Amino acid sequence: MYLQMVGLNKHFETKNGPLVVLKDIDMNIKQGEFICAVGASGSGKSTLLRQIAGLDAPTAGEVRIDGQTVTGPGPDRGMVFQHYTLYPWMSVQKNTEFGLKLQGVPKKIRREQANYYLNVVGLTPFAKALPKQLSGGMKQRVAIARALASEPKVLLMDEPFGSLDVHTKEAMHEFMLELWQRTQITVFMITHDVEEAVFLANRIYALGSRPGTVRKEMAIDLPNRSTAVKRHSRFHDYRDELMDLMRQHGREALAV
Amino acid sequence: MKQEDPGSIRSHLQSKTLRPTVFWRVAEDIPPRLRTVFNVTSIALPLFLWWLATTFGQFDPKFLPSPAQVLTAFGQLLQSGALLKDTVASVWRVGVGFLGATLLSIPIGVYGCSFASIRALLEPLFGFIRYMPAPAFIPLLILYLGIEEEPKILLIVIGVFFFNVLMAMDTVKFVPKDLIESTFMLGGNRLATLLQVIFPYVLPGLIDACRINLAAAWQLVIVAELIAATEGLGRHISVAGRFLRTDEIFVYLIIIGVIGMTLDLSLQYLMRVSCRWADQKR
Ligand SMILES: Nc1ncnc2c1ncn2[C@@H]1O[C@H](COP(=O)(O)OP(=O)(O)O)[C@@H](O)[C@H]1O
Ligand SMILES: [Mg+2]
Numbered sequence: 001m002y003l004q005m006v007g008l009n010k011h012f013e014t015k016n017g018p019l020v021v022l023k024d025i026d027m028n029i030k031q032g033e034f035i036c037a038v039g040a041s042g043s044g045k046s047t048l049l050r051q052i053a054g055l056d057a058p059t060a061g062e063v064r065i066d067g068q069t070v071t072g073p074g075p076d077r078g079m080v081f082q083h084y085t086l087y088p089w090m091s092v093q094k095n096t097e098f099g100l101k102l103q104g105v106p107k108k109i110r111r112e113q114a115n116y117y118l119n120v121v122g123l124t125p126f127a128k129a130l131p132k133q134l135s136g137g138m139k140q141r142v143a144i145a146r147a148l149a150s151e152p153k154v155l156l157m158d159e160p161f162g163s164l165d166v167h168t169k170e171a172m173h174e175f176m177l178e179l180w181q182r183t184q185i186t187v188f189m190i191t192h193d194v195e196e197a198v199f200l201a202n203r204i205y206a207l208g209s210r211p212g213t214v215r216k217e218m219a220i221d222l223p224n225r226s227t228a229v230k231r232h233s234r235f236h237d238y239r240d241e242l243m244d245l246m247r248q249h250g251r252e253a254l255a256v
Numbered sequence: 257m258k259q260e261d262p263g264s265i266r267s268h269l270q271s272k273t274l275r276p277t278v279f280w281r282v283a284e285d286i287p288p289r290l291r292t293v294f295n296v297t298s299i300a301l302p303l304f305l306w307w308l309a310t311t312f313g314q315f316d317p318k319f320l321p322s323p324a325q326v327l328t329a330f331g332q333l334l335q336s337g338a339l340l341k342d343t344v345a346s347v348w349r350v351g352v353g354f355l356g357a358t359l360l361s362i363p364i365g366v367y368g369c370s371f372a373s374i375r376a377l378l379e380p381l382f383g384f385i386r387y388m389p390a391p392a393f394i395p396l397l398i399l400y401l402g403i404e405e406e407p408k409i410l411l412i413v414i415g416v417f418f419f420n421v422l423m424a425m426d427t428v429k430f431v432p433k434d435l436i437e438s439t440f441m442l443g444g445n446r447l448a449t450l451l452q453v454i455f456p457y458v459l460p461g462l463i464d465a466c467r468i469n470l471a472a473a474w475q476l477v478i479v480a481e482l483i484a485a486t487e488g489l490g491r492h493i494s495v496a497g498r499f500l501r502t503d504e505i506f507v508y509l510i511i512i513g514v515i516g517m518t519l520d521l522s523l524q525y526l527m528r529v530s531c532r533w534a535d536q537k538r
Pocket of ligand 2: 159
């Protein structure tokens with residue numbers, strides 16, 4: 001599996017003329033990578049992810065998966081949104097199965113598959129609960145299980161932990177790494193949180209704002225992935241470099 | 257910097273701490289026992305005042321009958337079978353008209369509104385017709401359909417249909433876009449999204465819309481019967497008025513209220529049972 005963005009451009013028509021949100025984005029992502037795209041608010045991160053998801057069509061350029069151009073949304077790309085998108089009337093179990101149901105998987109098989117992924121995200125005891133009975137972190141874990149149940153080629157995540165408190169967020173980071181190692185899934189995640197990106201990703205794309213472009217590509221090489229690594233000097237180097245880059249972008253954006 | 261006089265603004269502030277209260281609570285529930293007491297008072301107090309007025313006031317019973325007189329009239333109407341016949345006639349009209357209008361309006365409202373194209377086609381026309389009061393159609397309906405059952409039922413259909421479509425459309429507008437897009441990402445096509453995501457999501461809103469429009473249907477049937485009918489609750493009120501049977505008017509008014517409230521409560525119950533997930537309280 002590989003995911004490519006080739007000369008991706010996205011403009012929006014506004015009252016004051018076209019707004020260039022993405023400009024000449026080129027990315028290459030290989031099977032099994034954990035990629036984070038980091039950028040400030042309004043740098044076009046969500047827009048970029050929507051092009052990959054096929055929820056929106058690029059103005060120019062294209063997104064390819066295994067060489068095939070993306071033309072619309074589909075279950076070969078699992079998506080986890082920033083806001084909670086569980087179906088409030090379905091139990092956790094039904095939510096997890098729902099993608100398989102939509103794709104015509106027989107009941108028995110989809111139940112087994114859902115149970116497997118509910119176990120992976122550690123929510124088997126909550127299978128019968130309704131989403132409103134879950135905490136924010138649990139909701140996002142269900143959303144991840146739901147996306148994974150269709151065994152997608154890539155898991156797309158739009159600031160999935162943005163609305164969680166610091167401790168839940170940290171727990172979710174460790175959970176994500178464990179999940180990634182266990183399922184060997186390719187992850188493309190966007191975030192504005194630099195530490196989150198450095199901790200999770202094996203490669204980072206730093207995006208500049210207005211228009212959104214790739215300012216820097218950075219491979220992350222850290223000895224071991226656990227919370228302790230956050231005290232490692234190399235972790236700080238990566239973080240500081242990205243922070244400086246984003247600070248600089250912020251100033252430029254203000255100066256305009 | 258206002259360093260010199262830190263107390264200046266404070267001397268103008270009429271600071272008051274919010275005092276605790278039971279009766280004047282805002283956005284908070286009162287104790288359940290107290291609520292029951294208030295609920296009972298809500299019905300019992302007007303009844304009591306009515307009784308008081310007719311017992312100690314010098315009212316002509318043709319003007320204001322006493323509760324006992326109304327009860328007697330109720331017994332007579334029940335025994336003669338008139339009450340039952342009229343109730344069945346009115347409930348039947350409302351039932352047929354409302355059900356017909358609902359079955360038409362919900363698919364059109366929900367599925368029509370999900371597609372921006374159909375919405376653009378329907379919304380201006382329906383928004384325009386909505387402002388024509390249904391009773392204003394009565395002369396036309398009589399002209400076209402005579403004075404049998406059809407015009408009365410059609411009146412209810414007209415009165416309910418347009419409102420229901422527009423209210424259904426409004427509920428659909430509030431389905432989160434993320435929820436629909438997640439469904440597409442999970443492999444859902446448009447039809448599956450409509451039937452399995454949009455419809456369940458708007459169901460509580462639809463039941464609410466039905467509750468409101470059922471009240472409208474109930475009013476319309478009475479209006480229709482006041483004008484032309486041989487039986488029905490509204491018809492009986494207008495006849496009783498002509499013969500100055502104020503006690504019977506009271507009986508029928510109370511019955512109309514009771515039936516309306518029963519219908520409303522059953523829809524509320526339906527909502528609680530079928531849409532537990534939408535319950536605000538945990
Ligand atoms: N549908 C749209 N129409 C017009 N402008 C849009 C649209 N979607 C996003 N934008 C604009 O694109 C810019 C980037 O938005 P977004 O991708 O949501 O940024 P991010 O996710 O990085 O915060 C913002 O300035 C936003 O106003
Ligand atoms: Mg965003």
